[in-house]
Amino acid sequence: xxxxxxxxxxxxxxxxxxxxxxxxxxxxxxxxxxxxxxxxxxxxxxxxxxxxxxxxxxxxxxxxxxxxxxxxxxxxxxxxxxxxxxxxxxxxxxxxxxxxxxxxxxxxxxxxxxxxxxxxxxxxxxxxxxxxxxxxxxxxxxxxxxxxxxxxxxxxxxxxxxxxxxxxxxxxxxxxxxxxxxxxxxxxxxxxxxxxxxxxxxxxxxxxxxxxxxxxxxxxxxxxxxxxxxxxxxxxxxxxxxxxxxxxxxxxxxxxxxxxxxxxxxxxxxxxxxxxxxxxxxxxxxxxxxxxxxxxxxxxxxxxxxxxxxxxxxxxxxxxxxxxxxxxxx
Amino acid sequence: xxxxxxxxxxxxxxxxxxxxxxxxxxxxxxxxxxxxxxxxxxxxxxxxxxxxxxxxxxxxxxxxxxxxxxxxxxxxxxxxxxxxxxxxxxxxxxxxxxxxxxxxxxxxxxxxxxxxxxxxxxxxxxxxxxxxxxxxxxxxxxxxxxxxxxxxxxxxxxxxxxxxxxxxxxxxxxxxxxxxxxxxxxxxxxxxxxxxxxxxxxxxxxxxxxxxxxxxxxxxxxxxxxxxxxxxxxxxxxxxxxxxxxxxxxxxxxxxxxxxxxxxxxxxxxxxxxxxxxxxxxxxxxxxxxxxxxxxxxxxxxxxxxxxxxxxxxxxxxxxxxxxxxxxx
Numbered sequence: 252x253x254x255x256x257x258x259x260x261x262x263x264x265x266x267x268x269x270x271x272x273x274x275x276x277x278x279x280x281x282x283x284x285x286x287x288x289x290x291x292x293x294x295x296x297x298x299x300x301x302x303x304x305x306x307x308x309x310x311x312x313x314x315x316x317x318x319x320x321x322x323x324x325x326x327x328x329x330x331x332x333x334x335x336x337x338x339x340x341x342x343x344x345x346x347x348x349x350x351x352x353x354x355x356x357x358x359x360x361x362x363x364x365x366x367x368x369x370x371x372x373x374x375x376x377x378x379x380x381x382x383x384x385x386x387x388x389x390x391x392x393x394x395x396x397x398x399x400x401x402x403x404x405x406x407x408x409x410x411x412x413x414x415x416x417x418x419x420x421x422x423x424x425x426x427x428x429x430x431x432x433x434x435x436x437x438x439x440x441x442x443x444x445x446x447x448x449x450x451x452x453x454x455x456x457x458x459x460x461x462x463x464x465x466x467x468x469x470x471x472x473x474x475x476x477x478x479x480x481x482x483x484x485x486x487x488x489x490x491x492x493x494x495x496x497x498x499x500x501x502x503x504x505x506x507x508x509x510x511x512x513x514x515x516x517x518x519x520x521x522x523x524x525x526x527x528x529x530x531x532x533x534x535x536x537x538x539x540x541x542x543x544x545x546x547x548x549x550x551x552x553x554x555x556x557x558x559x560x561x562x563x564x565x566x567x568x569x570x571x572x573x574x575x576x577x578x579x580x581x
Numbered sequence: 582x583x584x585x586x587x588x589x590x591x592x593x594x595x596x597x598x599x600x601x602x603x604x605x606x607x608x609x610x611x612x613x614x615x616x617x618x619x620x621x622x623x624x625x626x627x628x629x630x631x632x633x634x635x636x637x638x639x640x641x642x643x644x645x646x647x648x649x650x651x652x653x654x655x656x657x658x659x660x661x662x663x664x665x666x667x668x669x670x671x672x673x674x675x676x677x678x679x680x681x682x683x684x685x686x687x688x689x690x691x692x693x694x695x696x697x698x699x700x701x702x703x704x705x706x707x708x709x710x711x712x713x714x715x716x717x718x719x720x721x722x723x724x725x726x727x728x729x730x731x732x733x734x735x736x737x738x739x740x741x742x743x744x745x746x747x748x749x750x751x752x753x754x755x756x757x758x759x760x761x762x763x764x765x766x767x768x769x770x771x772x773x774x775x776x777x778x779x780x781x782x783x784x785x786x787x788x789x790x791x792x793x794x795x796x797x798x799x800x801x802x803x804x805x806x807x808x809x810x811x812x813x814x815x816x817x818x819x820x821x822x823x824x825x826x827x828x829x830x831x832x833x834x835x836x837x838x839x840x841x842x843x844x845x846x847x848x849x850x851x852x853x854x855x856x857x858x859x860x861x862x863x864x865x866x867x868x869x870x871x872x873x874x875x876x877x878x879x880x881x882x883x884x885x886x887x888x889x890x891x892x893x894x895x896x897x898x899x900x901x902x903x904x905x906x907x908x909x910x
Contacts, residue, residue, distance in 0.1 A: 317720065364895070364899070368899060368902050369902065370898050370899065370902055371852050371853070371898070373666065373720055373852065374846060374852050374894070374898050375895070375898070377839065377842065377843075377894065378843075378891045378892070378894040378895040378898070379891065379895075380839070380891070381839060381843070381887050381888070381890055381891030381894065382887075382888050382891030382892055382895070383891075384887055384888075384891075385884070385885060385886070385887035385888025385889070385890075385891055386888050388882065388884045388885055388887065388888070389885050389888060393882045394882070497724060497727075497728060500721075500724065501725075504721065510718050510721055511718070540736065542732040542735050542736050543732065543736075545728045545729075545731070545732040546728065546729050546732040546733065546736075548728060549724075549725045549726065549727070549728035549729035549732070550725070550729060552721065552724065552725040552728075553711065553717070553721075553722065553725040553726070553729075556717050556718070556721050556722070556725075557715060557717065560715065560716060560717065
């Protein structure tokens with residue numbers, strides 16, 4: 252019996268399937284118009300930014316770190332895009348590239364501080380959270396909170412607001428991350444570093460390089476998320492992305508990625524984002540305050556980590572050798 | 582070399598066995614000295630460059646700016662010393678201030694103070710249970726409770742602003758009183774951390790949980806108490822905020838948790854636990870408050886100061902790292 256239970260709780264995506272199916276069923280029955288396809292697609296589009304953040308965070312958390320600066324990086328990249336388009340005559344593509352690179356640089360900075368200076372990820376990304384948001388305010392200028400994108404960016408706005416492009420980008424990056432984590436050697440290195448850093452160093456993994464790369468990926472995806480967020484609303488706001496890190500971290504941990512590193516599932520993270528998106532849409536349709544959604548997400552986050560703890564307890568015999576955690580095979 | 586500024590311990594073999602001798606840190610340079618020097622330099626610089634900095638009126642402004650976040654930071658120091666972190670303090674402050682404020686606005690002083698403190702301690706207790714008993718990572722557990730408690734606070738107040746009877750607690754918010762309250766609480770916390778058994782246990786658990794457990798300390802109870810104390814202090818910070826503003830809204834304290842954590846870390850407390858002091862935290866809160874105040878006095882926008890505080894936080898841990906602390910192992 253214990254073996255069956257242990258086997259069952261070992262499926263990493265299992266915990267997220269319960270809220271995913273539950274939320275879908277509940278709103279299908281109770282929220283009129285919930286199953287309306289165009290509405291669902293609309294929400295998937297709105298949540299493509301969070302999906303990108305969740306994909307990046309899956310990598311970071313798999314490597315044993317955390318990145319709480321992604322929401323602020325979204326804001327910084329959005330403001331960089333807006334300011335470049337309005338106050339310079341750089342091409343739209345050029346502005347997007349610079350915004351994207353801004354995100355990647357922030358990520359590189361996080362990675363450098365965590366890997367080379369060996370600082371705690373929580374503090375590093377906390378300071379980046381404050382710095383990136385502050386920089387967004389500085390770049391936007393005194394008293395400016397919203398920057399409307401100029402007419403020449405109309406094509407970009409249409410692409411983000413009307414086409415499936417944001418969803419395809421998010422799905423594409425999720426697929427790439429999935430391939431990377433399950434098939435590629437780099438993904439294996441990420442999981443190895445998260446599982447047991449010392450052991451992976453001794454087996455020849457360049458731990459510092461792996462850590463820097465995951466933070467760069469996370470920052471770059473946040474930069475991309477900023478571009479999508481700004482162009483979808485056709486305004487860059489200094490508060491863009493505020494609180495997104497909470498939704499993304501909740502989605503990742505709900506999805507079955509272990510907070511202590513070494514175990515990751517991109518599919519689960521995407522399911523987590525879908526759950527958050529459906530909660531948002533369902534509560535919106537039923538006219539329930541947004542605050543209940545936040546409360547639900549908070550409870551789900553705690554339950555997800557609780558489940559992770561229980562799962563660890565069941566699988567201890569297989570994954571722990573002499574009390575040391577060993578990397579989990581994907 | 583690396584441990585020059587902390588308390589050192591070494592063993593002496595005697596005929597009866599091994600005696601562990603702990604040498605106290607004050608034989609060396611205090612670890613708060615660099616930040617303190619920086620704080621003094623910053624104040625001197627601002628008194629020269631910003632005309633209104635060194636005035637009595639500005640001191641009162643600084644005092645009421647620093648009071649609430651300072652009290653939060655004192656509680657946060659205890660939690661970080663155990664090796665944890667609490668992201669939910671600002672939300673706890675909001676919920677307890679609203680709970681207390683609902684009585685205070687009707688004129689019940691004692692009931693209001695009690696409700697506020699009870700709600701705050703309760704929230705801290707919940708955080709402590711999740712971290713100490715359920716053994717969840719502190720950052721995730723308190724991120725979850727941050728959103729639950731903040732939503733609860735906003736829902737309970739229905740987005741309304743609480744307006745107090747001005748004669749009830751406003752004496753706490755007048756003039757330099759908030760600053761004195763902060764100093765009083767800091768002094769009490771410093772004494773508790775340094776001279777009581779509970780305080781020493783906090784350092785022991787943060788320094789090495791396993792060896793603390795083996796020497797007969799109950800780490801679970803110590804952590805639970807630290808989080809509960811943090812919740813209690815969040816409630817006190819809420820009361821001080823009520824007294825200063827005499828109005829309160831659920832999102833008035835948003836972002837205070839970051840200010841508090843930044844102050845603690847800038848003050849030299851190791852994020853890994855076991856090292857640090859309330860005195861350092863006071864300097865930390867001084868630096869962040871003066872930076873923000875200075876930015877405004879020099880004609881910059883208030884929200885720009887966030888970037889400065891972020892950079893200061895990073896520099897503080899980087900400098901600490903060069904002294905061999907705050908690393909992730």
